[in-house]
Amino acid sequence: MFFSMLSEAWHAMSANRLRTFLTMLGMVIGVGAVVLMMAIGEGAQQAIKRSIDSMGSNLFVVLSGSSSTSGSRSGSGNSSALNINDANAIGDLDDIGAIAPISTGNSQIIYSGSNWNTSIIGTTPSYFSIRGWNVDSGNLFTDADIRSASRVALVGKTVVENIFGDDIDPIGKTIRIKKSPFLIVGVLEAKGQSFDGRDQDDTIIVPITTAQRKLFGNQIPGSVRMIMAQAKSEKYMGVAEDAINDLIRQRHNIRENTESDFSVRNLTAMAKTASDTAKTMSMLLGAIASISLLVGGIGIMNIMLVSVTERTREIGIRMAIGAREKDILLQFLLEACVISIVGCVIGVGLGLGGALLVKKMVGAEILVSMQSIVLAFSVAASVGVFFGYYPASKAAKLHPIEALRYQ
Amino acid sequence: MTKPVIEIAGLYKDYDTPAGVFPVLKDVNLTIDEGDFVAIMGPSGSGKSTFMNILGCLDRPTKGEYILNNQSVKALNNNQLAALRNQTIGFVFQGFNLLARSSLVDNVALPLVYAKNQKELRTKIAKNILERMGLGQYFESRPNQISGGQQQRVAIARALVNQPRIILADEPTGNLDSKTSEEIMKIFDELNQIGNTIILVTHESDIAKHASRQIRFLDGKIVEDRRHKKIKVEA
Numbered sequence: 162m163f164f165s166m167l168s169e170a171w172h173a174m175s176a177n178r179l180r181t182f183l184t185m186l187g188m189v190i191g192v193g194a195v196v197l198m199m200a201i202g203e204g205a206q207q208a209i210k211r212s213i214d215s216m217g218s219n220l221f222v223v224l225s226g227s228s229s230t231s232g233s234r235s236g237s238g239n240s241s242a243l244n245i246n247d248a249n250a251i252g253d254l255d256d257i258g259a260i261a262p263i264s265t266g267n268s269q270i271i272y273s274g275s276n277w278n279t280s281i282i283g284t285t286p287s288y289f290s291i292r293g294w295n296v297d298s299g300n301l302f303t304d305a306d307i308r309s310a311s312r313v314a315l316v317g318k319t320v321v322e323n324i325f326g327d328d329i330d331p332i333g334k335t336i337r338i339k340k341s342p343f344l345i346v347g348v349l350e351a352k353g354q355s356f357d358g359r360d361q362d363d364t365i366i367v368p369i370t371t372a373q374r375k376l377f378g379n380q381i382p383g384s385v386r387m388i389m390a391q392a393k394s395e396k397y398m399g400v401a402e403d404a405i406n407d408l409i410r411q412r413h414n415i416r417e418n419t420e421s422d423f424s425v426r427n428l429t430a431m432a433k434t435a436s437d438t439a440k441t442m443s444m445l446l447g448a449i450a451s452i453s454l455l456v457g458g459i460g461i462m463n464i465m466l467v468s469v470t471e472r473t474r475e476i477g478i479r480m481a482i483g484a485r486e487k488d489i490l491l492q493f494l495l496e497a498c499v500i501s502i503v504g505c506v507i508g509v510g511l512g513l514g515g516a517l518l519v520k521k522m523v524g525a526e527i528l529v530s531m532q533s534i535v536l537a538f539s540v541a542a543s544v545g546v547f548f549g550y551y552p553a554s555k556a557a558k559l560h561p562i563e564a565l566r567y568q
Numbered sequence: 569m570t571k572p573v574i575e576i577a578g579l580y581k582d583y584d585t586p587a588g589v590f591p592v593l594k595d596v597n598l599t600i601d602e603g604d605f606v607a608i609m610g611p612s613g614s615g616k617s618t619f620m621n622i623l624g625c626l627d628r629p630t631k632g633e634y635i636l637n638n639q640s641v642k643a644l645n646n647n648q649l650a651a652l653r654n655q656t657i658g659f660v661f662q663g664f665n666l667l668a669r670s671s672l673v674d675n676v677a678l679p680l681v682y683a684k685n686q687k688e689l690r691t692k693i694a695k696n697i698l699e700r701m702g703l704g705q706y707f708e709s710r711p712n713q714i715s716g717g718q719q720q721r722v723a724i725a726r727a728l729v730n731q732p733r734i735i736l737a738d739e740p741t742g743n744l745d746s747k748t749s750e751e752i753m754k755i756f757d758e759l760n761q762i763g764n765t766i767i768l769v770t771h772e773s774d775i776a777k778h779a780s781r782q783i784r785f786l787d788g789k790i791v792e793d794r795r796h797k798k799i800k801v802e803a
Contacts, residue, residue, distance in 0.1 A: 165681055176669050478665045481626055482726065483654020483682040485647045561626045565665070 170496040173468075181500060184464045187457030188504025188544070189511060192537045194450035196512025199533040201519065202443020204526035208354070209439050213432040215352040215361060217292040219258075219395055220429055223251065223388040223405060226422040242413065242422040244383045245369075250408055251390050256401040258393040261288035262385040264372045270324065270365065271337040277323045280364045281338065283372020284389075291391045299332040299347030302368055310370035314343040317362035318351045341375050343367065395429075402427060451540070457504070458544035465497050465552035476556050477564030490557040497549020498542060505541035509534055573734060573765050574600040574623065579632030581618055581788075592618045594788040596632070602733070605760040606767045607776035610785030616769050617738055619785065623767060624659050624736045625649045636734075654682050658727030660768075662739035664719045666711040666726075672698060673707045676725045683730055697725040701755070717748035724755055735759060737768035741775055753778045 174181040225242040248262035264283040269276055288294075289301055302313050316324075316331055325331045331345045343365075352361035367376070369385070392401040405425050413422055469476070476489055513529060520527040581593040592615045600606055610616045621627040622634060625641060634641045637656065644652070653659070666675050677694035685693075695707060701721040703714075711719050720740060727735055737756070741749035749772075757778055760766050768779070776782050784792035 165687060172669060474665075475667055478667060479678070479682075480650065481624070481653060481659050481661075481665070482679045483650050483730075485650040485682070487647070488682055562621055565626070565661075 166492055166495055167499070169492065170499045173472075173496055174499065180464060184460050185500055185504040185507070187460035188454070188501050188541060189457075189508040191450070191454030191457035192505045192508025192541055193511035193515060194453050195447060195537050195540070196509055196529065196533055197515040197519070198446035198450040199443065199536075200512065200516040200527045200529045201525065202439070202446045203530055203533065204528040206436065206439045206443055207528045208526040209432075209436045211353060212355050212361075213429075213436060215292075216355060216428060216432060217294075217389075217391065218429065219392040219398060220291070220427075221390045221392070221402060221405060222426045222428055223247075223390060223409065224424050224426065225384075225386065226420075226424065243385050243388060243409075244381070245385060246383070247409055247412060248385060248388045250412060251388060251405055254401065254404050254408065256392055256397040256404055257390050259287045259291050259391045261285050261291055261389045262369055263288070263387050263389055264369055264377055265386050266372070266377050268339050268376065270320070272324045272334065275324050277320060279317075279320050281372060281376060282364055282366045283369040283376070284366060285369055288366070288389065291389055294352065295350055296347035297350040298330075299345070301347055306368045307370050310368060310374055312341060312343045312371055312375070313346045313368065314338070315347045315349050315366040316345055317349050317364045317366075319360055319363040320365055321348055338365065338367075339376055398427065398429065454540060454544060458501070458548040461497050461500055461545065462548035462552060464500075465493060465549055466555070468496070469493060469552045469556040472556075473559065473564050473567040476559050477561055477567065480559070480561040481565060486557040489559075490553045493553035493556050494546065494549045497553065498545035501541045501545030501549075502538075505538055508541070509537060512537075570601040570603075572599045573602045573637055574598070574767075575633070575635040577633040577635075579619075579622070579634065580630045581615070581622065581627070582630045592788050593622075593629070596788075596790055598783070598790060598793075600765065600767065602765055603760070603763055604765050604767075604781055605756075605779045606781045606783060607779035608767065608769045608783050608785060609771060609773075609776055611771070614785040615788040616785045620736055620738050620767070620769050624657055625652045626659075650682075654679055655730050656732050656734060658724075658730070658732040658735045660720070660723050660727050660735065660737040660740045662742040664711070664716075664723045664743075666719060666722055668711055671708045671710065672703060672714075672722050675711065675722055676729055679726060679730050693729060694725070697729055698722070701725045715748075716744050717751060720744060720748075720752055721755070724752070728759070733763075734765045734767070737766070739769050739771070741770065741772070746774070749775065 223243065243262075245262055248260050251257055252260040261284050266281050267278060268281050269278050282288075285307055286301055286303055295301070296315065297318075299315075301315065302311070305311075306313055314336065316336075321331050324336065325334070331348055334345050335342045336345060337343070349362070349364075349366070355361050373382070373384075390401070390405065392398050402425055406421070409423055410421055415421055476484075479489060479492075516527045516529055519525060576596055576598040579593055579596040580591065583590045583592055596615075596619065608616045608619065618627070622629050625636075628642075636652065641649070641652070666672075667678070670678070673691060673694045676698055677690040680690040680693060695704075698704065698707060701724065703718060703721060703725070706714055706718070711722065714722070720743075724740075735756070740756075741752055744752060753775060756766055756768065766779075768775070770776050781795045782792070783790055
């Protein structure tokens with residue numbers, strides 16, 4: 162019964178190909194837009210989620226405040242207010258799991274004929290565990306390297322590509338940073354972009370002691386640019402932030418109502434904001450695309466109403482030979498559903514194609530989830546039923562004699 | 569042996585028109601026995617088609633009793649009426665009323681679809697009947713590819729497909745020439761001979777002659793009801 166009705170629906174649709182196609186087009190565009198928009202939105206979310214994960218979880222960054230020299234103020238992190246001892250004190254706090262003092266700078270690096278300007282991070286081995294970062298090949302440097310301030314370096318993927326190319330294994334090679342030779346002991350695994358768009362692989366990491374003594378030449382020995390601290394778990398984040406503030410203010414002898422010479426930033430909260438924004442954007446895109454789905458549904462309703470009027474006589478004939486109201490209802494409902502579901506299939510295909518195209522042309526991250534396809538399908542089916550119901554019930558309620566007399 | 573299949577008592581049918589209520593049937597009383605071959609005659613507007621539509625359960629009377637196979641039709645809902653149209657009554661129209669887009673087999677098999685038969689069975693029965701109607705070579709043709717007489721035979725085949733005991737025909741030969749009309753009437757004669765009750769509306773006396781009973785309508789009332797000996801049909 163169902164299959165014969167399905168094949169009849171197909172017949173009725175193929176009787177008026179162009180009209181069916183145009184009606185379907187509304188659905189195709191609607192579903193295609195939903196799939197594509199959701200793919201773009203979810204891709205953006207995915208990209209942000211990945212960069213958040215690459216950053217490490219439950220992180221604080223303690224930055225030294227700005228310094229001012231004869232009235233001109235420099236940005237955060239430029240004074241030498243924070244030092245290694247501050248870092249160790251933070252590490253002793255109950256709510257803090259791990260800390261890593263960081264000195265940073267930029268420098269030209271040279272290997273044989275090629276050179277490259279990149280950021281240099283001086284830190285301790287705990288930095289790698291905090292950020293969940295490991296080597297792709299070679300080894301991380303150790304606490305012993307910190308103590309002896311050895312000239313060893315870990316290089317990021319982008320640096321390797323620019324200095325060594327694909328053919329040379331950088332491990333064991335010596336590069337020059339600010340004229341000092343450094344032995345490469347490891348290549349860091351790729352991290353990709355941070356959520357603010359920086360290439361995290363365009364970096365070289367060296368022991369903090371080496372950086373301070375041989376690269377950056379700080380005025381005050383032991384000062385660091387920032388301290389990365391990781392709370393023991395997410396629920397300690399609030400307490401830990403206050404504890405760090407209190408501790409450093411106390412250590413720096415800052416009186417009440419005076420501005421701190423440092424700042425504590427909650428990176429996880431910032432990341433969460435970014436991810437929430439992406440989510441909102443993706444929902445917005447989906448909502449706008451859904452409007453075209455709605456318009457497609459109205460198109461189906463329109464055509465089904467025309468079709469019922471055109472086929473009034475056919476409905477009368479069917480009733481005269483024993484079709485019940487339910488049979489007529491089902492027939493037209495099925496037709497509407499077939500149009501919307503076939504339109505949906507084509508639309509999903511088109512949306513996927515569009516997503517691939519966008520990925521290729523723009524290079525944006527695209528993620529087509531099963532969820533969005535299932536959603537598009539169920540919405541399309543409900544659109545078919547919803548907008549097909551009124552015309553179908555109109556057909557089913559026709560009086561057999563009036564329908565038969567209709568010219 | 570004569571058992572009434574249709575009993576009509578005090579039947580009225582009014583139509584609501586913009587000009588007011590218009591009575592089409594006024595106090596019609598009639599009993600039709602099983603195996604009868606009834607011709608209903610009368611001028612246009614006399615109410616004979618409206619009467620046929622009520623007999624065929626396509627329309628409901630305004631007032632009065634219609635008992636079909638000992639069952640009062642008044643009490644039935646739309647679904648039950650549809651079932652009667654599907655199983656108990658076969659309807660043949662003047663304008664054939666075939667589905668233009670469907671093949672002859674599909675047209676004939678349509679009542680079987682609503683009777684919820686399987687596809688293989690439907691096709692088998694439909695082909696069988698079409699063959700008996702001499703349309704064996706046209707199974708997959710469309711109605712507009714065959715002649716009017718052939719189309720009416722398809723329509724008869726469709727009316728017969730669920731083996732109803734009562735066949736109603738509203739001017740079945742109205743669109744056909746006299747030779748083709750004779751051929752169609754021969755089919756009705758044969759159907760009557762094997763025991764079917766046949767009621768047909770016509771305004772041609774040549775056609776009415778095939779029936780064993782002639783009823784004449786005028787102004788919504790039966791004015792004449794006479795039986796006569798049926799003309800002999802050669803087998």
